[in-house]
Amino acid sequence: MNENVHALIGAYAVDAVSPAERVEFEAHLGACDDCSVELVGMREAAAVLAEAEAVAPPASLKGRVMESIAQTPQLAPLTSDDAASPDADPASTVPAEGAPSAVPLASSRKRLWPRLALAAASAAVLAVGGLVGSSLVERRQDDLALEKDVMMVTSAPDAHSMDLGLGTAHLVVSEKMESVVAMGDDCPHPKDGMSYQLWLVMDDGTKEAGPTFMPDEDGTFMAIMEMDMEGAAAIAVTEEPMGGSAEPTSAEVAVVEL
Amino acid sequence: MSAQRRERGLRAVPDGSPASATPAEARRDDAARLADLLVRSGRGDASAFEQLYDALAGTVHGLALRIVRDPHLAEDVAQEVLVEVWRVAARYRPDQGSARAWVLTIAHRRAVDRVRSEQSHADRVIAHGARQSGDVEHPEQVVEAMDAEWRAARVRRGLAALTPLQREAVELTYYKGYTNRQLAESLEIPLGTAKARIRDAMIRLRDAWEVAR
Structure with a gap:
């Protein structure tokens, strides 16, 4: 699907990726069986490299580890119904195979617009790129929070990926997580003074405002929109003045039918 | 049938010692x-x-x-x-x-x-200072010394199958923790080249060791 993301497999296998690239590649893995299979072989090869490095640890380590595990609760196994949590399993990043591709909307049918509205209001916080104004520390914390949320979505068992049409950017949609993630690494910049804004296009043609986002100088961005899919027909992107609009003020630059 | 599968898996064995005693087995x-x-x-x-x-x-x-x-x-x-x-x-x-x-x-x-x-x-x-694999002296005793020799030889063989540039890419990413972007910048190569180099290196290592299932 996405040539750029696909090319990251070697770097991903040896952890030579940034946190954003890691998230992006893991989203790609869920949609790309070839990469999932290829990754297994590369990881085994990496393990061979590691084996040659074996050095016995101090004998005291064993006692400390055994003592520590006695007090460490264990995670339960994942089932196909579970949305993988981002820190559940740092190694097994390949999303569950055979997971249902369409999960019935089970529990909450309520709209999560209050959170979304908040997201739009603090759009600069939610988009990784273009955080010129915020301090590095804040930015780092915001990035981590965003990456964690994004990971929750992209590792959901029903997560699926669609091309967005801004460079090679794509959407990852999880009905189970009631979220849409948009990300890319070669996104063209909007006109001066403008930022991109996501919209949820409903069956009746009305549009509900989502967060704004701005690619950084490399064209990298990541944004998340929490939403109930019910009644949604498409996701659209427009260029809007900084801070976003309540109604679209320009034609769509991208539309993805759901 | 399963014997054939075993045969295939055995191709990585360094020499023709009795099957049951090979390190691969x-x-x-x-x-x-x-x-x-x-x-x-x-x-x-x-x-x-x-x-x-x-x-x-x-x-x-x-x-x-x-x-x-x-x-x-x-x-x-x-x-x-x-x-x-x-x-x-x-x-x-x-x-x-x-x-x-x-x-x-x-x-x-x-x-x-x-x-x-x-x-x-x-x-x-x-x-930067790229190092060749194996140039780090560990004073500690290497565990499972007998097997370790075979492992080291295996890694040397694998690394020898790489081009010098691929070896360097593995060295800097896997052993030193460079990201693909850091690799590209420190070697002054395009990002796409860096990604491809790491990928090609890992594929070649995998093939050299036949560790893919």
Whole structure:
């Protein structure tokens, strides 16, 4: 699907990726069986490299580890119904195979617009790129929070990926997580003074405002929109003045039918 | 039928010693044993975890040491990784690869994350100085010395199958924790070239060792 993301497999296998690239590649893995299979072989090869490095640890380590595990609760196994949590399993990043591709909307049918509205209001916080104004520390914390949320979505068992049409950017949609993630690494910049804004296009043609986002100088961005899919027909992107609009003020630059 | 499959798997054996005694054969038995131990660990079996520890702690620790360099830090990382293995063991799925690779993936990521957070203070990443594999002297006793020789030879053979540029890419990313972007910038090559180089290197290593299933 996405040539750029696909090319990251070697770097991903040896952890030579940034946190954003890691998230992006893991989203790609869920949609790309070839990469999932290829990754297994590369990881085994990496393990061979590691084996040659074996050095016995101090004998005291064993006692400390055994003592520590006695007090460490264990995670339960994942089932196909579970949305993988981002820190559940740092190694097994390949999303569950055979997971249902369409999960019935089970529990909450309520709209999560209050959170979304908040997201739009603090759009600069939610988009990784273009955080010129915020301090590095804040930015780092915001990035981590965003990456964690994004990971929750992209590792959901029903997560699926669609091309967005801004460079090679794509959407990852999880009905189970009631979220849409948009990300890319070669996104063209909007006109001066403008930022991109996501919209949820409903069956009746009305549009509900989502967060704004701005690619950084490399064209990298990541944004998340929490939403109930019910009644949604498409996701659209427009260029809007900084801070976003309540109604679209320009034609769509991208539309993805759901 | 299954004998044929075994034949294929044996091609990585260095010489024609009797099949049952080859390191590759022992390795396969070892792999099945480790998978079993990891699965049992996931169900809360501490004695299975202890055996897993005995089998893998040396590699986890050695890998951490190679990457973070500092012995105390390496010990910390090894402890964190091994406890993490216990914590998430139930998430291991044998169809996603060997137990060894699964554990070492956790170990590598943790060590690399640690070295990056150290580097963000010390900025060590700027001094490039690529090293050839194996130039680090570990004063400590190498575990399982007999097998270690075979392993080292295997790695040398694999690395020898790489071009010098690919070897350098593996060295800087896998052993030093460079990201693909850092690799591109330190070698002054395009980002796409860096990504492709790492990928090609890992494919070649995989093929050299025939570790793909």
